[in-house]
Amino acid sequence: MTVSDIDYLKKILLAPVYDVAVNSDLVLLSRLTAELGNEVFLKREDQQPVKSFKLRGAYNRIANLTEAQLNAGVVAASAGNHAQGVAYSANMKGVKATIVMPETTPDIKIEAVRRFGGQHVNIVLHGTNFDTASQHARTLSAEHGYTLIPPFDDPDVIAGQGTVARELLEQNPNIDTLFIAVGGGGLAAGIAVYLKQLKPDIKLIAVESEESACFAAAKAAGEPVSLPTVGIFADGVAVKLMGSETFRLCNQYIDEVMTVTNDEICAAIKDIFDDTRVIAEPAGAMSIAAIRKYVNEHNISGQKLGGILCGANTNFHTLRYVSERCELGEQKEAVFAVKIPERQGAFKQFCEYLGGRTITEFNYRYASETEAHIFVGIKLRGGRKEFEALSADLTSKGYECFDLSDNELAKLHVRHMVGGRPPTILNEVVFSFEFPEYPGALLNFLNTLGERWNITLFHYRNHGAAEGLVLAGFDIPPESREAFDEHVAALNYEYQDVTANPAYRFFLSEPEKA
Structure with missing residues (x-):
């Protein structure tokens, strides 16, 4: 039976959650407010006894x-x-x-x-x-x-989460736009059905990870649909199928839906830390990631914007990834590849052309008698416009540049592997894999792959998440490709052929034939 809007209002007002929960603070993020030119408020659900709403x-x-x-x-x-x-x-x-x-x-x-x-x-x-x-x-x-006890698709669960809105409206009834992270939709549904009845002019924006945008998919289809895969970084919102009741409410009351990238989430974790000294989990920082993105895209100022730090249960080892990626998300760093001539003094000359910029990463590799390939990271003071100007300047000087700032394969794997080209001509095909992470999982992965095909490239990366990540290359003669595909498909791992990825082609594959 569908619960009416007025009944949801009653359920939220009468919910006995304060037997265990606290009325969490709504704080002004003063540093971010000054930077963005809008008042940015954050609802601190990390203050709950379990560090989550x-x-x-x-x-x-x-x-x-x-x-x-x-x-x-x-x-x-x-x-x-x-x-x-x-x-x-x-x-x-x-x-x-x-x-x-x-x-x-x-x-x-x-x-x-x-x-x-x-x-x-x-x-x-x-x-x-x-x-x-x-x-x-x-x-x-x-x-x-x-x-x-379902995690989101239940009226009592939705009403419990809706008590966040009850507090927020009492703490600051003048918020213009509220950004809410969405996984299964329980938090957004509970907040939306409450706020839109009491303050219908407030704008509500659902925020999804671009790797698990199940609400956007449901809106496009007119009903909840299952995503084929979801990303593992923002695991708090890694939901393939949102609930039917949460979709009904979100579809009725949410004004807009937007997505954020992993790099933007990492930047938001840093934003929250800089203002509060609290470390949000990736899903918990998504609303702040969306606020920064929304302000930049719409050029708004002088408004009161709200977000919810919905959780702070992060694995400590995840911070290595966050630290590595946050400046890319803030557009304070760019990574790119460049071909330079292989001659005496060329390397020094290129560094001079960078104009005294702070270099965050520099990988150089001899490629042939005529050219070398380098992977460069630089700090930016003027955001993407500064990098675009630099790229145009380098191109005018005869350099061939490739922007890799949005290339996930480059940032996750290839930046750590620059310089590995096969010494002989191979039938190399490269795949990215995801597999369940547990003690012995990597060895089990290798054993499962078997020894029929020679491994030509291998890079393993794990940030303490529930999934291990591998980039692997195999020497597969054309006549055995069909058998290889059948073998890999039977392993039940998430995998993708990335042989055509430009980051791989540039640094790791055999040189293109003339």
């Missing part, structure tokens, strides 16, 4: 169960903030809870759930991804009579 919805759902349901216990599937919210809520209510988590879940998240849940929580590790864990949770619900 998810506690509100989980507790509200459990608090609305009947006595019989409470006695039977609850079950939930999650590898992240929802699991911690359910565990904390169950412990506070004295309810038995079973939390199903993928076997690939990092230990830090498992320990957090165990700590918050205490003696009332039983953790079950099942499968290597969320979909498998979720199916197992439904199976346990059917077998044992547990009540399933």
Whole structure:
């Protein structure tokens, strides 16, 4: 049964979330406000006991169960903030809870759930991804009579998340535009159905990672549709299929939807840290990433803009990636490739042409008797316009330049591998792979690939996430390509042929035939 808008309003106003949650602060980001020329406010949901807004919805759902349901216990599937919210809520209510988590879940998240849940929580590790864990949770619900506590697509969960809007409207009723991160849509739906009834002139903008834009896909299709894959960096919003009820509400009340890149998210994590000294998780920084992007694209000023730091449960090792990418996201750095003549003094001359700019990275590689290839990172004071001017200047001096600032393969892998060309002519084909990360996963990946095809290139990168990333090249004669494709398809890894990627062609492949 669909809940009416007025009933949602009542459910939000009466939600007993403050048994466990706090009325989180709404703070002015003074540094970012000065930079962007708009007042930027941030709702600090990292202040919740579980460092995320998810506690509100989980507790509200459990608090609305009947006595019989409470006695039977609850079950939930999650590898992240929802699991911690359910565990904390169950412990506070004295309810038995079973939390199903993928076997690939990092230990830090498992320990957090165990700590918050205490003696009332039983953790079950099942499968290597969320979909498998979720199916197992439904199976346990059917077998044992547990009540399933969904992460977003439930009226009580939506109403619990909507209490964020109730506080925000009391703290600053004059916000012009509010930016809300969207994964499954529970937070955006709860906020939207509340705010649009009480302050219909407020503009609401949904923010999605460009690697998991399930709301944008649903809007285009007119109904929720499953994405074939989702990115792993902003794991808090890595949802393939948004809920039917969350879509109904978001589609009705959200004014606009926009996406942000991983680099823009990294820049926003730094923005939040610079103003608050808090480290947001990637999904938690998305609203600030969108605010910076929206202001730059629409050239607005003098407005009151709001965002929500919806979570701060990040893996510490992720910060290595964030630090590496944040200045690209702020457009304070550019990375590019250049061909220079292979002659005495050419390298020094090129450096002189950079005009005293701060060089953040410089990889040089002899390519042939006539040319060399370099990978360059530079700091920018004037954003993309400065780089465009530099690129035009270098081109006028006869250099061939390739902007790689938006090339994910270049930034993730190739920048660390510049200079590896095969010494002989090979039938080299290159793939990017994703596979579940756990102790021994890399060896298992290699064993699964087998030894039939010779590996010609290999680079492995893991930032402490649930997925390992590999760039691998193989010597595949044309007559065995079909057999190779069949073999790789049967491995059930996410993979992509990237042989045509310009970053690979420029630095790592054999020279183009004349």
